[in-house]
Amino acid sequence: MKWILLSLLVGSTGYLSAQNEEDALRYSQESLGGTARNMGMAGAMTALGGDYSSTLKNPAATGRFSKSNFSFTTFVENNVTDANFLDNNLSTSITNLKVGNISYLKAYNLNPNKFNGWAGVQLGVGYNRKQSFNQSFTYSGLSTGSLVDYFIAEAGNSSPTFIQENNAYSSGLAYDNYLIDPYFTSSDSIDYYYSSGAVGASKHTRTVNTEGGMGEINFSLSGNYQNKLLIGGSLNIVTLNYNTNFIHNEVFTDSISWVNEFDYTGYIDANGTGVNARVGMIYTPVEFLRLGASIETPTRLVITEKSDNTIVNETDSDRYNYDSQPPLISEYIVRTPLKANFSIGLVHKKFGSLGAELEIVDYSTAKMKSNFDNPLFFYSYIDENNQIRNLYRSTINLRFGAEARLNEQLYVRGGYALYGSAYKAEKGVYDQAISTFTGGIGYNFGEVYLDFAAVMRTVGSEHIAYLPELEGSTSFIENNRKQFVLSLGYRF
Numbered sequence: 001m002k003w004i005l006l007s008l009l010v011g012s013t014g015y016l017s018a019q020n021e022e023d024a025l026r027y028s029q030e031s032l033g034g035t036a037r038n039m040g041m042a043g044a045m046t047a048l049g050g051d052y053s054s055t056l057k058n059p060a061a062t063g064r065f066s067k068s069n070f071s072f073t074t075f076v077e078n079n080v081t082d083a084n085f086l087d088n089n090l091s092t093s094i095t096n097l098k099v100g101n102i103s104y105l106k107a108y109n110l111n112p113n114k115f116n117g118w119a120g121v122q123l124g125v126g127y128n129r130k131q132s133f134n135q136s137f138t139y140s141g142l143s144t145g146s147l148v149d150y151f152i153a154e155a156g157n158s159s160p161t162f163i164q165e166n167n168a169y170s171s172g173l174a175y176d177n178y179l180i181d182p183y184f185t186s187s188d189s190i191d192y193y194y195s196s197g198a199v200g201a202s203k204h205t206r207t208v209n210t211e212g213g214m215g216e217i218n219f220s221l222s223g224n225y226q227n228k229l230l231i232g233g234s235l236n237i238v239t240l241n242y243n244t245n246f247i248h249n250e251v252f253t254d255s256i257s258w259v260n261e262f263d264y265t266g267y268i269d270a271n272g273t274g275v276n277a278r279v280g281m282i283y284t285p286v287e288f289l290r291l292g293a294s295i296e297t298p299t300r301l302v303i304t305e306k307s308d309n310t311i312v313n314e315t316d317s318d319r320y321n322y323d324s325q326p327p328l329i330s331e332y333i334v335r336t337p338l339k340a341n342f343s344i345g346l347v348h349k350k351f352g353s354l355g356a357e358l359e360i361v362d363y364s365t366a367k368m369k370s371n372f373d374n375p376l377f378f379y380s381y382i383d384e385n386n387q388i389r390n391l392y393r394s395t396i397n398l399r400f401g402a403e404a405r406l407n408e409q410l411y412v413r414g415g416y417a418l419y420g421s422a423y424k425a426e427k428g429v430y431d432q433a434i435s436t437f438t439g440g441i442g443y444n445f446g447e448v449y450l451d452f453a454a455v456m457r458t459v460g461s462e463h464i465a466y467l468p469e470l471e472g473s474t475s476f477i478e479n480n481r482k483q484f485v486l487s488l489g490y491r492f
Contacts, residue, residue, distance in 0.1 A: 019332055021387040023289025023423055024366040026133075027214070027240060027272075027301055032417060032455060035073050035101050036359035036487035040440020041401025044355035047292040047345035048403075052103040053128050055220050055234055057341045058280035058294035062122045063222040063230030065107045067491045073101035073128075075485040081400055083463070085204070085475040086140035090123060090446060094136045098213070100129045100485060106221075112226060118333035120224040122232075131214035132365040133242055135479055137463075140205040145471025146250060147204075147264060148195045151180050152425035153467065155193040168325045169266070169309040170209070170461040177320040178315040179262060187235070197315060198262075200254030204472055205247075206465060212241040212270075218278075230282040238299050240272035248465060258316050272334075274301030280341070299336040302371055305329070331377040335367040352404040352411070359399075363392035363422040392425055395420035401438070415441040430476070432460040442484075447491050455483040466480070 032043045034053020046057045049064030052071055060135040080093045103126025155163050155260050160182060164172040171193075174180045179198060217239065222232030245267035252259055280294025308327040308457035313320040343357040366388050368381040401415035419434040440453035460478045467473055 004178075007038045009219060009296055010069070014049075015367040017382065018138075019330070019368060019381075021284065021368075021384050021391060023281065023303075023370050024334050024388055026142050026242070027303075027334050028363055028366050029422070030130045031434075031457065032215075033100060033133060034128045035489075036075075036409050036440055036451035036453040037403075037413065037442055039404060039455050039483070040413035040415065040438055040442075041355060042399045042417040042436060042438045042452065044343070044357050044399035044401030044415055044417070045342065045345070045353075045403070046294075046355070046357055047343035047391040048347065048353050048355050049230065049282060050103055051193045052124060052126050052424055054298055055217065055218055055232075055278070056128050056130060056294075057239045057359070058282065058292050058343065059218075059220045059232035059234040060222055060230040060280040060282045060292065060294065061232070062105055062124055062220055063120065063224040063232055063282070065105055065122050066109060066120060068106045068107050069103075069489060069491050071101060071103050071487055071489040072290055073485060073487040074098065075100045075483050077132060079135050080480045080482075081135055081137040082149065082478045083137040084477075086141040086143060086472075088139065088141040088258040090138050090140060090185075092136045092138055094134060096102065096211075098129060098132070099127075101487065102127050102357065112402060117226045118223060119227055120182075122220070122222045122224075124220040124222075124236075125218070126220075127215055128218050129213055129215045132481070133210050133212045133244075136207070136209045137477055138207040139463075139475045140203065141199055142253070143472030144201045144202050145473065146195075146198060146202050147248060147472075148174065148179055148198045148250075149173075149470050150466035152195065153195045153470075154184075157190045157192055159190060164193040167241070169307075171326065173264075173309060173311045173323065176322045176324070177261065177262075178309045179313055180305070180310065184242035186213040187397065189344060195259075197258035198250075198252055198254075199257040199259075200252055202252045202472075205251075206475075208244065208246045208463070209407070210242075210244040212243050214241075215239045228284050228406045231280070233277065233279045236276050236278060238274040238301060239274065240274070240301060240303065240409050242268070242270040244268050258317075259313060262311060262313045264309065264311050266307065268305060270303050270458070272301050272303035274299040275335075282343075288347050290345040290347065292341070292345070294341045296339040296341070298338050298365075299334075300335065301334045302331070304331050330379075332369045332379070332381070333369050333371050334367070337362050337365045350405065354374075355399075355401045357397075358400040359397040360394065361397065362394035364389050366392070391424060392422050395422055401482070411442040411444070413442065414438065430460070430462045434459045443472075448491045449491070451485075451487040451489070453483075453485040455481075455482075455485065457481040
């Protein structure tokens with residue numbers, strides 16, 4: 001399920017971990033990125049080459065360059081998120097301005113007669129944005145269930161001391177702030193927890209704000225052999241910034257409820273860096289046909305994360321906001337899956353080109369582990385890795401694109417991408433495949449070129465605030481993302 005479990009912090013061996021299998025999936029997935037030309041063709045131009053952001057999939061694509069090249073891309077991103085909670089719908093919109101690409105490539109043309117058939121070598125360095133986390137949504141509605149029910153279930157029959165130490169950011173906070181109380185069958189035995197103050201139905205209002213993204217700084221080397229075979233490799237540094245916060249408010253409408261309302265709030269701030277490598281080739285058996293293949297090694301992403309939760313309880317008699325715990329700081333590693341990419345391109349010098357790509361990713365091979373360079377943050381991640389294998393599967397991502405040449409200077413583009421769900425079908429998870437429609441236009445002034453693209457992406461998912469079997473826990477989210485991309489390039 002698409003769980004955003006900011007409220008759950010699992011304790012083990014005295015160390016608290018806020019991570020779960022969703023972190024491994026989030027940092028393993030990608031969306032369209034790079035230049036406006038690449039995005040206008042839905043990322044399906046790898047076999048065609050001639051664009052630096054093709055290095056996101058196959059670094060051999062830069063072997064098509066015969067001139068040096070500089071490019072810069074910026075885009076405006078608008079996210080409209082619709083949240084359905086108990087048949088109540090709310091829509092939230094946010095807009096951001098981001099840098100999508102900046103790159104420099106130096107092309108060296110060679111004499112094939114002097115260099116055993118090699119016609120060129122290309123060296124490049126660049127940045128491409130490959131994932132966006134920006135999203136905000138709010139849902140609201142009256143429910144007979146409550147987050148308090150989760151706190152009660154989590155506390156079980158444990159002692160107050162136990163939940164204060166091991167569930168300090170959830171049921172321990174609820175106990176400290178008089179949302180739950182223990183029921184003693186004897187002076188030293190707790191039978192269960194209950195809520196004597198929060199009575200009846202409550203109006204839930206939850207807001208979740210998320211921002212950040214992932215980018216890639218790469219160093220590429222490619223070569224052109226007899227204008228038939230392009231080969232290339234790149235060393236890539238992956239950057240991560242992920243920030244999310246939530247506010248969960250419940251207002252109790254029953255006049256006999258001692259608790260009037262409470263706020264449960266939390267945040268996660270994560271930053272990380274990783275490294276991977278990519279190698280590929282593109283072969284041209286005949287002039288109009290190009291075939292490509294590449295492999296990307298798993299990324300070893302080292303992440304530092306800071307998180308905290310608080311409760312404010314407003315009652316008939318007082319306001320409680322006790323919090324004895326400092327923010328939680330943790331450090332861990334996510335190893336993303338290996339990725340394989342296969343591409344085909346059809347080229348007509350007069351009319352334009354067509355591209356198609358198939359990418360295979362097995363998300364069940366992702367892995368989480370402690371950073372053994374820092375023993376203070378040791379945690380086994382056995383349960384999380386078991387969940388990765390249990391929930392996720394191998395999937396196929398498809399991309400199709402076309403570029404029509406209207407004249408020597410003007411081009412129009414369009415494309416479609418479909419990214420498959422990472423979840424096994426038998427798990428019954430509501431997690432739609434991601435559909436992306438793209439379009440664009442380009443104008444070649446000679447040495448300078450200008451490209452524009454519009455990208456429309458839609459995805460639906462579940463947001464589960466605490467436990468799916470509890471009333472009032474689940475809402476359904478649909479995110480519609482629009483990106484308007486502008487690239488400026490210079491050939492020399």
